[in-house]
Amino acid sequence: MKMVLAQTFILSLIGSLIGLMLTLLTSLILPKAVPIQFDVITLIIFGIVLILISLVGSLFSVLSIRKIDPLKAIG
16 A cells, blocks of 8 residues: 555656646746746645645545455456
């Protein structure tokens, strides 16, 4: 269970960082006619919330998988 949560955390962190970089790159590419402003605290909070949601989702799936008997699942 710890391994699945660790993998989920790493993938979520990488995904959040890639999303942050793409967001900042997009803001640089947009013309000045498009007003856009980012708050660093808001970006960090959303990143943390996304990571927590992915961890909770993986926790639910791990708990439901643990209830299944492997021999019955194989057939």
